[in-house]
Amino acid sequence: MLAFSSLRRLGWLWVLFVVGALAACQAAAEPATTEATAPPLQTIRLPMGYIPNIQYAPFYVAVERGYFREAGFEIEFDYSFETDGVRLVAAGEVPFAVASGEQVLMARDQGLPVVYVMAWWQKFPVAVIAAEDAGVREPADLEGQRIGLPGLFGATYIGLTALLHYAGLTEADVTLEAIGFNQVEALATGQVPVVVGYVTNEPIQLRHQGYAITVLPVADYVSLASNGIITSETMIAEHPEQVRAFVRALYRGLQDVVNDPDVGYEASLAHVEGLADQDKGVQMEILHTAIQYWWTGGEPPLGHADLEAWQNMHDLLLDMGLLSQPQDIEAAVTNEFVP
Numbered sequence: 648m649l650a651f652s653s654l655r656r657l658g659w660l661w662v663l664f665v666v667g668a669l670a671a672c673q674a675a676a677e678p679a680t681t682e683a684t685a686p687p688l689q690t691i692r693l694p695m696g697y698i699p700n701i702q703y704a705p706f707y708v709a710v711e712r713g714y715f716r717e718a719g720f721e722i723e724f725d726y727s728f729e730t731d732g733v734r735l736v737a738a739g740e741v742p743f744a745v746a747s748g749e750q751v752l753m754a755r756d757q758g759l760p761v762v763y764v765m766a767w768w769q770k771f772p773v774a775v776i777a778a779e780d781a782g783v784r785e786p787a788d789l790e791g792q793r794i795g796l797p798g799l800f801g802a803t804y805i806g807l808t809a810l811l812h813y814a815g816l817t818e819a820d821v822t823l824e825a826i827g828f829n830q831v832e833a834l835a836t837g838q839v840p841v842v843v844g845y846v847t848n849e850p851i852q853l854r855h856q857g858y859a860i861t862v863l864p865v866a867d868y869v870s871l872a873s874n875g876i877i878t879s880e881t882m883i884a885e886h887p888e889q890v891r892a893f894v895r896a897l898y899r900g901l902q903d904v905v906n907d908p909d910v911g912y913e914a915s916l917a918h919v920e921g922l923a924d925q926d927k928g929v930q931m932e933i934l935h936t937a938i939q940y941w942w943t944g945g946e947p948p949l950g951h952a953d954l955e956a957w958q959n960m961h962d963l964l965l966d967m968g969l970l971s972q973p974q975d976i977e978a979a980v981t982n983e984f985v986p
Contacts (some may be wrong), residue, residue: 686719686892694725694744696730696874699919701930702847702937704911705767709900711914718810718892724918736879737761742886743893748872748960748980749805749969755979756970760880763980765894766952767901768873770866770940773806774846776830779859781840786814786868795826795839803843806865809963813868847936857927866940870953872960872980873940887984894984898950905942905949908934950985 695703706724709715715722725732732744733751737759737964746754751763775794777783783792789811796803811817825831830842830849835858842849850862864873876897904911911934916922922930942949957976964970 657942680905682873686889688716688719688721690723691739691743692723692725694727694730694735694741696732696745697731699724701912701915701919701922703918704904704908704915705897705901705941707900707914707918708903708911709896709976711917712900712903714896714899715893718896719736719889720893720896727762733759733761733877736877739879739881742882742889743876744880745874746877747802747874748957749964751872751877751979752957752961752964753969754973755974756972760972761877762880762883762978763875763877763952764883764890764927764984765876765897765950766873766947767875767897767950768937768940769943769947769951769953769956771802771806771809771869771871771873772846772937772940772955773802773843773865774867775807775841775843775863776834776849776853777841777861777863778834778837778860780830783841783861783863786810786863787804787816789814789841790816790820792841793822793824793839794841794843795824795830795833796843797830798825799823799830799951803845803965805960805963805967805969807843808925808967809867809869809871809959810863812963812966831856834860846940847933851929851932855926865959870956870959871963872952872957875952883981891984894950897985898986901941902949904934905938907911908938947982952980954980 663724710722732741733746733754735741737754745767748763751761754761761982775783775789781792782788793949794807796807798804824839826839826842830844831852833839834842834853835856846862846864850860853860876894882890908931912931947953955974957980961974961976965973
């Protein structure tokens with residue numbers, strides 16, 4: 648039989664055990680991130696490369712639902728056309744920017760140490776749009792056509808070149824006309840029978856205006872690297888936890904919009920002036936079309952870059968003379984920060 652003093656000692660041990668267990672349960676029930684453990688909030692400017700648009704819904708959701716703040720960032724969107732996000736990131740003036748695959752490879756060719764750390768668009772969104780009576784049903788039908796595009800630069804030029812290469816054609820087999828960013832008007836008025844634009848823009852506008860068109864999305868024929876998030880080699884080396892936090896915050900916003908496009912529309916209302924006054928059906932069609940290009944629905948996973956698409960883009964840029972020498976793709980793009 649235990650002595651009374653031993654029983655008393657065991658009783659106190661039992662009390663301490665219960666108190667400790669309750670404290671542990673309470674701690675487990677608390678959120679993982681508290682004011683004491685949350686990263687300090689820093690305001691950063693994020694070059695977007697375009698005007699406010701519903702296609703930026705993942706960013707808006709990440710702001711409205713507090714994902715960026717939880718990651719330690721207060722975001723100021725920079726929509727200025729004159730802003731060169733790639734050079735700002737390379738110079739360390741901003742930590743992140745939205746950029747396309749070809750911009751990253753051409754920047755690295757110029758010695759700018761930028762790295763692509765998250766794929767926002769997994770499929771290249773450029774398309775050739777032709778009037779129905781132009782007889783363009785496949786890339787080979789582009790031979791002999793007059794094609795309008797903003798100019799011999801940017802994603803539209805690269806996408807068209809890729810489509811011509813796919814069909815075994817060159818620029819000498821077509822007539823290119825620089826029409827600026829007036830593809831809808833140029834096609835609608837008959838200025839040119841074929842234009843190059845984006846699947847989320849010109850085809851949707853033209854169809855809603857009643858024009859009969861044929862659309863050849865570049866992604867249906869060639870896989871190319873597209874828009875995503877870039878940072879610098881210095882950020883990755885010195886602040887990898889901030890890179891991971893930023894990427895994961897945006898990933899959560901992207902995942903939310905893919906799962907429920909209405910969430911993206913509602914968040915965009917606070918960031919896109921006049922969105923509520925526009926045709927919601929058209930805006931939702933733009934968003935649904937974009938979602939199909941953000942993720943293929945299989946491999947690679949959401950937010951991950953397709954290295955084969957990057958190799959294709961790299962080889963195309965070399966063929967076009969837009970790269971002076973081969974680039975190290977593994978140094979230019981990484982999936983290590985994406986969930």
